[in-house]
Amino acid sequence: MGFLSQWLPAQDKFALAGASRLRLINLGVIAGLTGLISGAEVFLFYGHVDPALWLHAVALLLCLILPLKLTEQTTICKAFLLLPLFRLVNLGMPIFFNVTLLWYPIIYGPLIPAGVLIAKDLAVSITAGWRYGILLAPLAIPLSAVMSAIEFSIITPGALIPTDSVFEVTLIALVMLLFVGFVEELLYRAILQRTLTEYLGFIPALFVANALFGLMHSAYGEPLEIVFAGVLGLVYGIFYRYTDSLLYVTVLHGLLNTFLFGIYPLNSAAFGLPFAGEVVSLVP
Structure with a gap:
């Protein structure tokens, strides 16, 4: 408050001090949850699944119990809540089955009603911007094809x-659009990025949300994939910011995964891409 504080009425001084304290608590909660989730993903990157699970469990537990004490940070906790839950479901799946397309509805399906309920509670519209989604849909195909080719390499x-x-x-496109694309864009862009924007401003929120999105690709064990996914998240985040269209970023994300896990692996030579290998993990 400095020089100006000595000229303010006592009531205003207390208000400024309270606002400053509230901001510090908000930043502390955001930094703490971001750090726990990031730390878990670093462990996962190096193949240490058990500590990754424990850190995600701690993050989930904090999201549940912090609002009991810090009621003004409830919104932040709700925005982070489904990230560790998604990871715990993902990593907790049995590893002795072959990875198939049908895994994705099993993993993502239960998150849809939870995500929709949290979005509604946070006043996040799922249907807003649908006109942009339809209008820009034709551009999503070449854009997703190019981005997917980079990720495939x-x-x-x-x-x-x-x-x-x-x-x-058609089957893989439906799964990637209705489950993978929709759930991840709902969690990272519509809920997390949008909520963090209220507390941090757009640019910091954009980088925090999509740094976490990039780190969530750590199971591939490829640093360049984490960087690429983070940059891709920034692109999706900017599109979402200026179109307010969950539909459009869902289409972009779903089509990218359709090329990545369907079209390109079966036709890599035809597209001048490397020969496809085995699916590395369940993480899209």
């Missing part, structure tokens, strides 16, 4: 479908 995953028939490509 980094991780060269195997295909999640046996052939590139119309039925199989």
Whole structure:
């Protein structure tokens, strides 16, 4: 408050001090949850699954109990809540089954009603910007194809479908759009980025939310994939900011994964891409 504080009425001084304290608590909660989730992903990157699970469990527990004491930080905790929960479900799946396309509805499906309820509670509109989504949809195909080709060159995953028939490509597109794309864009852009913007401003929120999005790709064990996913998240975040369209970023994300796990692995030579390998993990 400095020089000006000596000229303010006592009531205003207390108000300024209270606002400053509230901001510090908000930043502390955001930094703490971000640090726990980031630390868990670093452990996962180096193959240490157990400590990763424990850190995500601690983050989830804090999201549940902090609002009991810090009621004014409830919104922040709700925005982070589904990130560690998603990871715990993801990592807790049995590892002795082959990875198939049907894993994705099992992992992402339960998060849809939870995400929709939290979005509604935080006054986040799922249907806003649908006109932009429809209008810009044709641009999503070439944009996703190019971005997916870059990511494919980094991780060269195997295909999640046996052939590139119309039925199989349609099936993987539906799964990636309705489950993977929708859930991740809802969690990272519509809920987390939007909520953090209220507390940090757009630019810091954009980087925090999408740094976490990049780190959530740590299971691939490829640093360049983390960087690429983070940059990709920034692109999605900017699109979401200026179109307010969850539909459009969902289409972008879903189509990218359709190319990445369906079209390119089965036709890598035709597109001048590296030969596809095995699917590295369940993390899209």
